Amino acid sequence: xAEVVVHRRRTGTSLVMMLFALALGAAGYVLTSLNQNGTFxxxxxxxxxxxxxxxxxxxxxxxxxxxxxxCWGITVxxxxxxxxxxxxxxxxxxxxxxSMIHRLDQADGKRSAELQMLWLFLAVAVFIAxxxxxxxxxxxxxxxxxxxxxxxxxxLAPLLPVLGKENHGARIWxxxxxxxxxxxxxxxxxxxxAFAAYLVEKKxxxxxxxxxxxxxxxxxxxxLGPILIAWGFALVIxxxxxxxxxxxxxxxxxxxxxxxxxxxxxxAILGTLMVVVLGVVGYNAFGHVQTRFESWLNxxxxxxxxxxxINAQFGFAWGGLFGSGWGEGRPYxxxxxxxxxxxxxxGEELGLFGLVAVILLFGFIVARLLRAALGSGEGFGKLLxxxxxxxxxxxxxxxxxGVTRLLPLTGLTTPFVSQGGSSLLSNFLLLxxxxxxxxxxxxxPLEHAETxxxxxxxxxxxxxxxxxxGARAATEPAAPAAGAVDAPRPDPEDFGAPGPEPIxxxxxxxxxxxxEAP
Amino acid sequence: MSELLVLALKFAFLALLWVFILFTGAVIRSxxxxxxxxxxxxxxxxASARAQGRRNRRKGSVPTTLRITKGKQAGLTxxxxxxxxxxxxxxxxxxxxxxYVSTRHAxxxxxxxxxxxxxxxxxxxxxxxxxxxxxxxxFTPADTLRIGRTLLVVEA
Numbered sequence: 001x002a003e004v005v006v007h008r009r010r011t012g013t014s015l016v017m018m019l020f021a022l023a024l025g026a027a028g029y030v031l032t033s034l035n036q037n038g039t040f041x042x043x044x045x046x047x048x049x050x051x052x053x054x055x056x057x058x059x060x061x062x063x064x065x066x067x068x069x070x071c072w073g074i075t076v077x078x079x080x081x082x083x084x085x086x087x088x089x090x091x092x093x094x095x096x097x098x099s100m101i102h103r104l105d106q107a108d109g110k111r112s113a114e115l116q117m118l119w120l121f122l123a124v125a126v127f128i129a130x131x132x133x134x135x136x137x138x139x140x141x142x143x144x145x146x147x148x149x150x151x152x153x154x155x156l157a158p159l160l161p162v163l164g165k166e167n168h169g170a171r172i173w174x175x176x177x178x179x180x181x182x183x184x185x186x187x188x189x190x191x192x193x194a195f196a197a198y199l200v201e202k203k204x205x206x207x208x209x210x211x212x213x214x215x216x217x218x219x220x221x222x223x224l225g226p227i228l229i230a231w232g233f234a235l236v237i238x239x240x241x242x243x244x245x246x247x248x249x250x251x252x253x254x255x256x257x258x259x260x261x262x263x264x265x266x267x268a269i270l271g272t273l274m275v276v277v278l279g280v281v282g283y284n285a286f287g288h289v290q291t292r293f294e295s296w297l298n299x300x301x302x303x304x305x306x307x308x309x310i311n312a313q314f315g316f317a318w319g320g321l322f323g324s325g326w327g328e329g330r331p332y333x334x335x336x337x338x339x340x341x342x343x344x345x346x347g348e349e350l351g352l353f354g355l356v357a358v359i360l361l362f363g364f365i366v367a368r369l370l371r372a373a374l375g376s377g378e379g380f381g382k383l384l385x386x387x388x389x390x391x392x393x394x395x396x397x398x399x400x401x402g403v404t405r406l407l408p409l410t411g412l413t414t415p416f417v418s419q420g421g422s423s424l425l426s427n428f429l430l431l432x433x434x435x436x437x438x439x440x441x442x443x444x445p446l447e448h449a450e451t452x453x454x455x456x457x458x459x460x461x462x463x464x465x466x467x468x469x470g471a472r473a474a475t476e477p478a479a480p481a482a483g484a485v486d487a488p489r490p491d492p493e494d495f496g497a498p499g500p501e502p503i504x505x506x507x508x509x510x511x512x513x514x515x516e517a518p
Numbered sequence: 519m520s521e522l523l524v525l526a527l528k529f530a531f532l533a534l535l536w537v538f539i540l541f542t543g544a545v546i547r548s549x550x551x552x553x554x555x556x557x558x559x560x561x562x563x564x565a566s567a568r569a570q571g572r573r574n575r576r577k578g579s580v581p582t583t584l585r586i587t588k589g590k591q592a593g594l595t596x597x598x599x600x601x602x603x604x605x606x607x608x609x610x611x612x613x614x615x616x617x618y619v620s621t622r623h624a625x626x627x628x629x630x631x632x633x634x635x636x637x638x639x640x641x642x643x644x645x646x647x648x649x650x651x652x653x654x655x656x657f658t659p660a661d662t663l664r665i666g667r668t669l670l671v672v673e674a
Contacts, residue, residue, distance in 0.1 A: 007549070008549075010545075010549070013545055016541075017538075017541060017542070017545065020538055020541065021538065024531075024534060024535060024538060027531060027534075028531070031527055031531060034519060034527070035519065035524050035527070038519040084545060084549070085542055085545055085546065089542065092538065138639065201607070201621075204608045204609065205608075322528065322529065322532060323528065323532070325524055325525075325527070325528035325531075326528070326531070328524065328528075350531075350532065350535075351532070353532050353535075353536070354532055354535060357532075357535045357536060357538075357539055360539055361539070361542075364539075364542055364546070367546070368546070378622070379609065
């Protein structure tokens with residue numbers, strides 16, 4: 001007797017966790033002001049062009065709660081079986097991030113937190129669009145090559161003369177009006193989808209057909225070719241844009257997905273070896289790679305050049321185990337504390353315990369996504385969930401590792417936490433995708449008809465074929481011909497399906513099919 | 519604010535952050551395996567008692583083999599396991615050589631005392647007795663399944 005695994009909806013759990021997360025996020029904001037001035041925060045003011053939105057501090061907090069609960073409500077409405085934890089954890093990270101940006105605003109007098117909240121509104125809109133529209137991630141599988149194309153266009157956009165903008169030595173931005181945007185953040189998701197869609201089709205030929213060389217099974221060039229070209233192209237663009245962190249991210253994504261799709265550990269080994277080789281080559285060939293290594297291994301040798309890393313180290317040291325408390329430390333001394341080095345700011349004010357908690361929260365998201373990948377019955381969802389989880393984990397590892405001097409520093413945003421509109425937007429897009437996949441994985445197998453997903457997918461029938469329905473007569477000769485035809489047939493009304501068409505309308509009386517004549 | 523209050527709030531915040539993490543751990547733990555129910559229970563809301571009664575009445579109602587009666591591969595038979603995926607992709611158990619079949623077209627799986635057939639979002643649809651499937655439906659020896667230009671029946 002076959003058994004199926006049924007997951008509960010966990011709407012209540014999700015709501016409790018959501019409220020908890022929203023409260024913790026808001027607490028950081030309030031505590032900063034309480035600790036610094038002994039009063040509640042000053043007025044909250046968001047302005048988008050002519051539109052102004054503001055009021056006392058609790059208006060900001062109320063807007064924050066409203067956004068969170070809106071996301072929760074939409075998720076419960078459209079994706080009732082979605083993972084109950086991913087959304088609250090993501091909102092807790094966002095809340096800690098906005099609070100920390102607000103705290104850093106107190107030092108430099110800017111209004112970045114309000115801007116970040118404005119982006120959060122946009123991000124939530126994108127999230128809602130994904131959740132309401134997409135519902136089934138398998139619809140994305142159909143457009144493999146379009147995704148590749150879209151990914152490349154996004155990666156190429158910053159190189160365009162009018163649109164592109166160089167910032168901090170890397171040409172990875174596009175500028176539209178007052179907003180600047182980092183398209184590589186979206187390209188990360190788009191290329192994950194493209195790789196997953198391609199590999200799910202080709203995984204068997206990639207794993208089986210090919211020749212063995214140096215103990216590693218290499219696939220045939222015609223199977224590997226398209227994806228290799230695609231990936232090489234992406235890497236060349238990124239190297240050209242001098243964006244080391246994103247290059248590493250795409251490389252890791254490619255290797256991890258190839259490994260998961262083919263189940264051949266040789267890919268993982270080969271990928272790691274290639275990172276080492278490229279690292280050695282890059283170290284010897286490029287000056288700025290040597291600088292990065294120098295400031296990683298021996299930062300205190302050159303205070304002027306490595307001031308950022310050194311300040312982060314001092315911050316961690318002052319924070320100690322429990323941190324200085326919200327608003328009590330001096331994280332603003334580190335340059336770019338709101339973006340790349342927000343982990344250092346959190347480490348200083350929340351201490352080791354706080355920073356480890358934040359890293360664990362990232363870990364939870366990755367774990368839930370990998371759990372969904374394990375439970376997924378179909379290849380595309382499995383690969384997509386793994387790819388998204390891996391690229392997310394790698395990004396957190398690279399930036400937090402860089403800030404804590406575990407790795408050489410490469411500039412990446414910390415997902416959900418860092419200041420930056422494109423980062424927040426793309427991460428909420430990712431969040432919507434994650435919830436969609438978990439909903440599809442956790443949903444009971446027989447609810448399809450109610451939600452109508454499959455019906456929607458198959459609604460675009462391209463042709464109707466003449467039907468030969470007489471096979472029944474050949475296989476069950478005992479059944480009397482006409483009268484009993486519909487007797488054993490299950491009544492569609494029993495299954496909640498729309499009423500059947502009149503029997504007379506269907507050509508059941510056709511002759512037995514060829515080759516089956518008695 | 520007094521130093522003591524600042525200190526207390528600092529620790530309260532960290533403690534609550536970790537309480538959140540413990541909660542998360544507890545939810546993950548309770549969510550680890552889901553609930554195992556027999557497939558029949560999951561199918562129960564779909565099939566009514568009347569339909570079940572009908573199915574049980576028929577002699578030899580549990581099929582064992584799947585036979586292709588029309589199409590390029592006509593005459594081919596294969597045993598029915600717990601789960602059988604039909605389509606053109608290599609990860610299907612039954613790979614149909616038929617241009618009107620989707621990569622992953624339909625699946626046939628065992629449920630209480632019989633088999634259910636379900637369309638997997640195919641382009642051209644799956645037809646059971648000339649009716650397009652919109653939800654999993656029982657597939658008995660009395661039914662004819664059409665996938666693309668291929669007709670299939672199950673046999674006891």
